[in-house]
Amino acid sequence: MVAPMQTHPTQIHIRRAALNEMDAAYEIVCEYYEAVGVLVREDRASFEHQYSGEGAGVWLASAAGEVVGCIALRRLSPRSKSGEIKRLYVRPEHRGHGIAEALLHHLEKYARNCGYKTLFLDSKKDLMPAVRFYRRHGYEFCGRYNDNPQATIFMRKEL
Numbered sequence: 001m002v003a004p005m006q007t008h009p010t011q012i013h014i015r016r017a018a019l020n021e022m023d024a025a026y027e028i029v030c031e032y033y034e035a036v037g038v039l040v041r042e043d044r045a046s047f048e049h050q051y052s053g054e055g056a057g058v059w060l061a062s063a064a065g066e067v068v069g070c071i072a073l074r075r076l077s078p079r080s081k082s083g084e085i086k087r088l089y090v091r092p093e094h095r096g097h098g099i100a101e102a103l104l105h106h107l108e109k110y111a112r113n114c115g116y117k118t119l120f121l122d123s124k125k126d127l128m129p130a131v132r133f134y135r136r137h138g139y140e141f142c143g144r145y146n147d148n149p150q151a152t153i154f155m156r157k158e159l
Helices: 019-036 044-051 098-112 123-134
Strands: 015-016 057-065 068-077 082-090 119-124 155-157
Touching: 015 098, 019 044, 019 057, 019 068, 019 082, 044 068, 057 098, 068 098, 082 098, 119 123, 123 155
Parallel strands: 082 119
Antiparallel strands: 015 057, 057 068, 068 082, 119 155
């Protein structure tokens, strides 16, 4: 008799990706690009440059040694006390178990420790579950803060 497959591991580990994990981080971000139809994408080198410096990062969620989710943070400008959340993604088979919340929590804690006062994000109308997720976590609608051609929704949260 074959045991039923476990679809959701009980142990999820969240960590800020180290420089030597940028390939794994970029791989899941590329999966995100395809899943939500991102047109303007960073190449591998730009991705590492934007998300590996001080005040930036990519957090990975792993289960049984496999990356199952991610979220990224970048500084909006060199003198800014504001950051931008990017690339929140959890593989469909792992959704509904608090992974997105855990990723967001780790990112926000890091942002506070870096001295950020405000976090921004953009989205689009066909990602309303993501917009509702951010609303539940204290993000409010705001005016356009960037020139992302796909973005139609802009949000912010005071830390």
